[in-house]
Amino acid sequence: MAEPGRNRADALSVAQWKEKIERALACPQAVGPIRNIKDEDPRPFDAIFIGGGAAGRFGSAYLRAMGGRQLVIDCWPFLGGACPHSACVPHHVFSDCAAELMLARSFSGELWFPDLREKLTSIKEVVDLFRKGRTGPHAVMNYQSREQLDIEFLLNAPARILDRHTVEAGGEIFRARHLVLTLGAEAAPLEAPGSELVGVHNYATLVETLDREPGATVVVIGGGKTAVEYGCFFNATGRRVIMLVRNRPLDMIPDRETRAYALERMLQQGIEIIEGADVVEIVGDSARRVARVVAATPDGPIEIETDFVFHALGERPRSRMAVEALGVEIDAKGAVIVDEALQTSAPGVFAAGDLIGSPMEMFKARKSGAYAARAVMGEKVSYRPRDWPDFLHTHYEVSWLGLGEEDAREKFKNVVVMKLPPDNPDGLNIGLPASDRTMLYAMARPHMSGFQKLILDGDSRRVLGAHHVGYGAKDGFQYLNALVRGGLTIDQLAEMDELFLNPTYFIQLARLRAGQPNLTNLA
CATH class of the missing domain: 3.50.50.60 (FAD/NAD(P)-binding domain)
Known part of the structure; x- marks a missing residue:
């Protein structure tokens, strides 16, 4: 038929x-x-x-x-x-570019990489490429x-x-x-004088109306997923990126240590973050194009000269x-x-x-x-989204599910943590975790090779949360999350057969500890 x-x-x-x-x-x-x-x-x-x-x-x-x-x-x-058309697919395109450019800039002038020091790469060319290919x-x-x-x-x-x-x-x-x-x-609007000026964009207008190459300084307003993802892309093109954030960036990551690692890598790439900032006005020039941004900060008012403002204030x-x-x-x-x-x-x-x-x-x-x-169609249903895995892009992929360590310790008496790199004065100078798309970092820039953390209830032996900064783990998290919701234990995790080198070391770490009657940290 x-x-x-x-x-x-x-x-x-x-x-x-x-x-x-x-x-x-x-x-x-x-x-x-x-x-x-x-x-x-x-x-x-x-x-x-x-x-x-x-x-x-x-x-x-x-x-x-x-x-x-x-x-x-x-x-x-x-x-x-x-x-x-204008939302999640372009930000994946831009995030791919951010990861590639961070690698190229980290090894600028070394191995086979061109010298990108002090050089800007085009934002508009990538936008045009997406616009051409999206149909x-x-x-x-x-x-x-x-x-x-x-x-x-x-x-x-x-x-x-x-x-x-x-x-x-x-x-x-x-x-x-x-x-x-x-x-x-x-996209929620930016409620500030001057938000209508040419050169002020959100995720939709960026791909629809960008008609000229942004200058060397970019102001990003917001600290959520979209602001971080686009800000990291702009930064990876070699521009100075200043993020004006009312609260703090990456607040959606539930584990404090994972958030700190991801944030530290953003800062290391040169992104400037001003927390507690509110945009007072965007000032234009005689052609009604952006000329500077005026903001109130905890340290007093500031003015930033720029021709390009990107705002991401939610949906x-x-x-x-x-x-x-x-x-x-x-x-x-x-x-x-x-x-x-x-x-x-x-x-x-x-x-x-x-x-x-x-x-x-x-x-x-x-x-x-x-x-x-x-x-x-008459079926009795009940749907509320709860306990889903999540992710965002910085220059990396950041994935998480379940509880962060802080929430786990509030709810459980015997929390066990397993992670890489280990807690050690030289931990970030050791090339672990080393896996897909991080091998060059692991060999030559080990502090950039990623971070991962597994959180367990030592009494029931169940997995409570998993967190990863790196590449290639996102696909696994959607399946891992279903297992965790079903009561996945360290012993069941240790029975799995892993692909080597795999983006997450959770199976390997579990096998190193699963033989213990009373679980202890591997951190």
Whole structure:
């Protein structure tokens, strides 16, 4: 039996989708609504997903797989949302560049590396490269959604909610038993005079509007994931980066020692961090371009000359349309309030993804969209994101799960720690951990070869937390987390067969101690 959508006479190849998306992005009106709706299907829609990002696309696929009928509507000419277009995918591109450039600058003029001392590399070239390449993934998702997943959609057509069952888009009226709101979020604005000046960017405007090479000094406003990730990229290009942070950077890392290692490496790369800082004004020149930033700090006011400001102050859910059309309840941050079945305060209306607030992570968008689909189809579901692994990019990948050491000691009487490098006056001068993408550091710059830590309950022998700074561990953490939630012990960890050299030494460290009846630290 042929797969859904196969052998259609009107099927588009990935290349054809790419060309169509590019035309629509250049001139949406010239292309008009992109319609994939089975008018011959007599069944009513079980759900209309308003928003075709991760939550809407995965929710649609899940509902369709369950045998239901769905329609997903999006103003963009592609499915997948902001992630591949302007959010998470570009920051991965920039973080890859940061890691490569840190290696090149650390060995500048040595081995086969060119001399990059006092040299700036281009930010704009990388942005242009991303902008040119991003329609490829868009095309794949449109192709997959139509030809393989049999998803019905209306793209390049903004939606207008009429009531709890009715939506207008592309000049048509559509009705469904339920609505699923997957409207996403957008960068929170910078509330400071001068924020509208040319040269002030957030993650979205950077990839959409950057038209000239930034100068030698960059000001980054914020201390969360996005601010740190982009700040490290700007720094790796050779620029002076000054981060203005209201509280402190990397605060989301739950283990103090892991945070300290990651932060120390950022500072070592030359990033300047001013904590307790508030932007007072961004001052422009006669051409309305950024000229300097004025900030209040604990040590008094400062002025920084720059032509480039990047701000990352969190995300704001796009809930306005839902509030105005349906009166759904929202919280103080604008997130739509849902119960554990993802039901809003409006009967029959569900919500998922970034629209329902933190954590604004990809796993939650995809998973909550699928749970909303299951609820629409009558399944009893309960979803609240909890106990998930997490990560961020500095010049490294920083991954963590479970408890940090401080929280573990508050909750458990007998906490055992295993880590590399070991606690020793010369610990950072020893090339451990040595693994994927850190071998040159381990041999010649050992203090840069990474950090990892395993936290155990010495009584139950269970793993309580794991933390890693380096490369290549992120993939393993999503599987390790499931095992830890299932009660993984040091003895079970020691029974695993490791790949050598592997990014984390957790299996090896566990095997060195698992024979002890009474566990002791290996730190």
